[in-house]
Amino acid sequence: MTHRAAGGRALSTGALARVEGEGAMRVVVEDGKLVDVQLNIYEPPRFFEGFLQGRSYTEPPDITARICGICPVAYQMSACAAIEDALDVQVDGPLRALRHLLYCGEWIESHTLHIHLLHAPDFLGYDGAIEMATDHRRPVERGLEIKKIGNEILELLGGRAVHPVNVKVGGFYRVPTKAELLPLRSRLEQGLQLATAVVSWVASFDFPDLTMPHELVSIDHPVEYPMLGEWVTSDRGLAVEVDRFLDHVEEFQVEHSTALHARLLERGDYLVGPLARYSLQGSKLATEAQAAAADVGLEADCRNPFRSIIVRAVEVVHAFATAIDIIDRYEQPDRPAVEVEPRKAIGHGVTEAPRGLLYHRYGIDEDGAIAAADIVPPTSQNQTAIEHDLWHFVESNLHLDDDELRRRAEVTIRNHDPCISCATHFLDLTVVRS
Amino acid sequence: MTPVGRAPIVVIGIGNEMRSDDGVGPVAVERLAASDLGDDVELLSLDGEPTRLIDAWRERRFGVVVDAIAGGAEPGTIHRVEVGVDAMPGWSSGPSSHLGGVAEAVAFAEVLMRSADRLIVYGIEPLTVAEGIGLSPAVAASVPTLVARIRSEVAAASDATKGCPTDRSGQCSSTGSMASPSAGGVMRP
Numbered sequence: 001m002t003h004r005a006a007g008g009r010a011l012s013t014g015a016l017a018r019v020e021g022e023g024a025m026r027v028v029v030e031d032g033k034l035v036d037v038q039l040n041i042y043e044p045p046r047f048f049e050g051f052l053q054g055r056s057y058t059e060p061p062d063i064t065a066r067i068c069g070i071c072p073v074a075y076q077m078s079a080c081a082a083i084e085d086a087l088d089v090q091v092d093g094p095l096r097a098l099r100h101l102l103y104c105g106e107w108i109e110s111h112t113l114h115i116h117l118l119h120a121p122d123f124l125g126y127d128g129a130i131e132m133a134t135d136h137r138r139p140v141e142r143g144l145e146i147k148k149i150g151n152e153i154l155e156l157l158g159g160r161a162v163h164p165v166n167v168k169v170g171g172f173y174r175v176p177t178k179a180e181l182l183p184l185r186s187r188l189e190q191g192l193q194l195a196t197a198v199v200s201w202v203a204s205f206d207f208p209d210l211t212m213p214h215e216l217v218s219i220d221h222p223v224e225y226p227m228l229g230e231w232v233t234s235d236r237g238l239a240v241e242v243d244r245f246l247d248h249v250e251e252f253q254v255e256h257s258t259a260l261h262a263r264l265l266e267r268g269d270y271l272v273g274p275l276a277r278y279s280l281q282g283s284k285l286a287t288e289a290q291a292a293a294a295d296v297g298l299e300a301d302c303r304n305p306f307r308s309i310i311v312r313a314v315e316v317v318h319a320f321a322t323a324i325d326i327i328d329r330y331e332q333p334d335r336p337a338v339e340v341e342p343r344k345a346i347g348h349g350v351t352e353a354p355r356g357l358l359y360h361r362y363g364i365d366e367d368g369a370i371a372a373a374d375i376v377p378p379t380s381q382n383q384t385a386i387e388h389d390l391w392h393f394v395e396s397n398l399h400l401d402d403d404e405l406r407r408r409a410e411v412t413i414r415n416h417d418p419c420i421s422c423a424t425h426f427l428d429l430t431v432v433r434s
Numbered sequence: 435m436t437p438v439g440r441a442p443i444v445v446i447g448i449g450n451e452m453r454s455d456d457g458v459g460p461v462a463v464e465r466l467a468a469s470d471l472g473d474d475v476e477l478l479s480l481d482g483e484p485t486r487l488i489d490a491w492r493e494r495r496f497g498v499v500v501d502a503i504a505g506g507a508e509p510g511t512i513h514r515v516e517v518g519v520d521a522m523p524g525w526s527s528g529p530s531s532h533l534g535g536v537a538e539a540v541a542f543a544e545v546l547m548r549s550a551d552r553l554i555v556y557g558i559e560p561l562t563v564a565e566g567i568g569l570s571p572a573v574a575a576s577v578p579t580l581v582a583r584i585r586s587e588v589a590a591a592s593d594a595t596k597g598c599p600t601d602r603s604g605q606c607s608s609t610g611s612m613a614s615p616s617a618g619g620v621m622r623p
Contacts, residue, residue: 066450066452069481069483070483113483113485117485129542130538130541130542130545133542133545133546134545137545137546140546141546144485144488144489144546147485148485148489151486151489162480162481162483162486163481
């Protein structure tokens with residue numbers, strides 16, 4: 001919808017599709033010069049950190065899982081990591097491996113949803129997945145099958161596909177037998193083949209030539225491509241253990257958003273997510289994923305947000321290969337969880353959600369009640385970088401008409417698979433030209 | 435066609451019980467679970483994510499979907515739409531998802547030819563989908579009527595399924611006997 005205003009023009013759209021949540025984008029152009037770009041998030045604040053105060057230390061995995069229907073495992077994993085850090089509990093061996101396997105399921109599901117139904121239509125010239133599926137039914141069918149296999153991991157280990165109920169502080173309520181995992185293994189082999197074909201499919205798309213200069217931040221694990229870990233690293237020298245993370249990150253409020261923004265102290269905006277993980281940790285990818293990336297010529301240092309679709313596809317291959325390896329090595333533990341005793345302490349946890357690094361911190365009282373909670377989700381951390389991408393894109397493309405400018409700006413946002421629901425929830429776009 | 439081992443009939447409640455009236459779908463499924471609907475009926479509560487929805491109703495003989503849907507009528511109003519028979523209204527489904535709501539899932543399933551043989555959507559007008567547990571009085575008052583309607587439709591479909599001719603794989607080879615027990619449209623509880 002375009003409105004003509006005295007002295008200039010203002011363009012606004014309905015909701016921007018194919019992102020999770022409710023928000024808007026505002027672009028202001030004066031005398032042909034871009035003067036402001038804002039990613040407005042007007043989703044009402046959700047106060048999860050407030051809800052958690054006074055609840056038992058056992059509850060954050062289940063409560064925070066409700067923050068997001070797409071990445072509940074990420075919330076459970078970061079919550080467990082932080083609480084277990086506070087209570088000095090080590091969850092390792094097969095219990096850690098099962099958590100890793102569960103996380104693989106979520107990466108597969110979340111990335112495959114974004115690749116096939118949210119992002120691919122941008123490259124193939126469709127308004128949405130339904131329109132695209134009419135002409136590209138086979139790749140869409142393949143995507144749905146891959147996603148379903150990811151779902152099967154969540155159902156088996158999590159008890160159900162949405163908001164899993166089997167995760168607890170210290171481990172799980174119930175762990176599977178080796179025999180229960182074996183039928184899943186054959187499905188994962190099938191998924192690995194399908195996922196490898198997806199890498200070739202998305203690499204065949206046309207990508208704009210673009211390099212963005214954000215500092216890249218991810219978890220750093222000595223040997224694993226990171227999902228779980230304790231250290232945070234960047235391409236510009238940041239290397240801190242999780243308990244020092246907030247010493248280097250400043251969360252700040254902006255008037256146009258109900259979600260906190262974040263920046264690295266004295267350094268500025270930064271980017272978490274697939275591009276950061278791949279560029280920093282790509283040498284730790286499973287062999288199959290490294291081979292898939294090499295086969296399509298994916299550069300080792302990928303800073304083109306549009307090419308994040310290839311990186312996500314490579315990460316899906318990695319998740320399948322990793323899941324198979326975990327099952328092959330699995331030996332059922334003698335108990336489903338380690339004992340946990342509450343004490344007064346503060347704990348920090350960080351894991352890699354599909355969209356990027358997710359940090360939790362909890363203060364726990366002597367009786368096990370949550371005294372304080374702090375959650376820094378990936379989309380909050382990426383908001384400033386997304387605005388930066390938008391600024392760069394709009395400034396370089398002011399010659400485009402409003403409809404095309406809007407369409408391509410939406411793609412610029414979707415490159416980062418933002419989850420506004422996590423950050424606080426749809427984007428309207430307003431362009432003001434005067 | 436229904437694969438071996440999968441119930442031919444499914445009732446799917448969509449929604450989030452922590453979002454007030456958005457939980458009416460799961461509440462309806464919970465009430466239905468309290469009565470014996472038979473081995474050929476599966477009850478599911480889902481979040482409404484379209485790919486999971488499509489997977490839940492594909493290859494079923496008969497599916498019922500229950501969702502809180504804002505169509506502009508009075509809170510508690512029960513809408514009934516039979517896919518392929520009634521026009522799918524431009525409803526807005528409660529809290530957001532990446533791909534939209536049940537209407538988008540229906541459209542997507544049709545493109546992919548993954549719909550149930552017969553699919554009914556019950557939409558209940560919410561008063562509120564704000565964060566909070568429990569249905570509003572208006573929506574709670576419509577639940578008994580809603581559940582009775584679904585139970586009646588499921589019973590008719592179950593009878594039709596059991597009575598239908600089977601092919602060599604033991605599956606029903608015709609949907610012709612599964613007539614709708616009720617007309618589409620809008621009801622007040």
